[in-house]
Each structure stands twice: as structure tokens, then as C-alpha cells.
Amino acid sequence: MTITEYVDAVIQSQAENGSATPRTVDLIEKAVLEYPKAPELWCLRGDVIQLLEEPNETYTSTSAVDSYCRALELDPQWSEAYESLGFYTHVVADNPQEAEGFFRKAMSISKTEDSFIGLGRVLAHLGRKDEALALLAPGNCPFSSEPEVKELVTEINEGHWDNT
Structure with a gap:
């Protein structure tokens, strides 16, 4: 399989099951063995580890982070790895301050919808509602019309992120 075929197969497997199954894990592990220098596969491996449907002795709590860091070792400009570190650090590690730095680094490389959403959530979580709304406003955010x-x-305007 090619890198693209592995990526598509892993994403399809997760979509079919709503989480990462043993088959999904087997696919991504085979992919990184076959293409150990592909940052997109290491980044996807981290995502798969986070979405495991059942606890697994093979992976520690930092295995996802290790995968994202490996992607960045291979390509320091791989913005998806910074985004994934941002989401992990915000949601799993509950460290929005550190997550902000990851999202800002991702945006300095490539401004994607995920980086705008991630940074907006972090800013709202940190109580910086006005800054979050300004970031996501038309003229600042090329994805402002996306659902x-x-x-x-x-959510920010209705106070859903207040005191989170």
C-alpha cells in the first residue's frame, strides 16, 4: 500500500467503527513500519492511539504525544502535528496555556480550520472570549462561514465556554 492508501484505510476504519479498533491499530502500525519517515503516518498514529476504544497495555498515556513529536522530528513544519499536540494538551492534559502555543505554532506554518477552532476554544477556555471571537471573525478567519x-x-457568545 502507498502512504495515501494507508491514510485512507485508517480513516475509513475509524469512520466505520466510531473509534480506533484493533484493526485500525494494526493498519497504522504496519504503515509506520513500512514508511517510518512519513510524518503524516506518525501524526495519524497519535490520533489513532487517542481514539482507542479500549485501554491497551501497548500504549502509555504519552504514546500519542510521542507519535506527534516523531512527526515533528521528521518534518518540523508539519503543522498537523502541532494541531494534534494542541488538541491533546488542551483536552487530555487539561493545559490550555501550553495548548495555545501549539496552535499558534501550527498557524504560523499553515492556517487551517482546525487550528482556528483549536485556538478559539483554548482562548475561550482561558477566559479570553473577545480575543477568541476576534480570531474567528470574518476578515480574520477564512473559515468563519464553516458550520x-x-x-x-x-457557543462562546452563549457562555458555554465560561468557567470551563
Whole structure:
């Protein structure tokens, strides 16, 4: 299989099951063995580890982070790895201050919808509601008309992120 075929197969497996199954894990592990210098596969491996449907003795709590860091060792400009570190650090490690730095680094490389959403959530979580809304506003955010961005703006305006 090619790198793209592995990525597609892993994503399809997760979509079919709603989480990472043993088959998904086997696929991504085979992929990183076959293509150990592909940052996209290491980044996807981290995502798969986070989405495991059942606890697994093979992976520690930092295995996902290790995968994202490996992706960055291979390509320091791999913005998806910074985004993934941002989401992990915000949601799993509950460290929005550190997550902000990861999202800002991702955005300095490539401004994606995920980086805008991640940084917007972090800013709202940190009580910087006005800064989050300004970030996501038309003219600042090229994704301001996308449903997920609109939903986040509504959540911030309605106070869903207050005292989180």
C-alpha cells in the first residue's frame, strides 16, 4: 500500500467503527513500519492511539504525544502535528496555556480550520472570549462561514465556554 492508501484505510476504519479498533491499530502500525519517515503516518498514529476504544497495555498515556513529536522530528513544519499536540494538551492534559502555543505554532506554518477552532476554544477556555471571537471573525478567519466555526462562535457568545 502507498502512504495515501494507508491514510485512507485508517480513516475509513475509524469512520466505520466510531473509534480506533484493533484493526485500525494494526493498519497504522504496519504503515509506520513500512514508511517510518512519513510524518503524516506518525501524526495519524497519535490520533489513532487517542481514539482507542479500549485501554491497551501497548500504549502509555504519552504514546500519542510521542507519535506527534516523531512527526515533528521528521518534518518540523508539519503543522498537523502541532494541531494534534494542541488538541491533546488542551483536552487530555487539561493545559490550555501550553495548548495555545501549539496552535499558534501550527498557524504560523499553515492556517487551517482546525487550528482556528483549536485556538478559539483554548482562548475561550482561558477566559479570553473577545480575543477568541476576534480570531474567528470574518476578515480574520477564512473559515468563519464553516458550520463548526459558526457553532463555536455561538457557543462562546452563549457562555458555554465560561468557567470551563
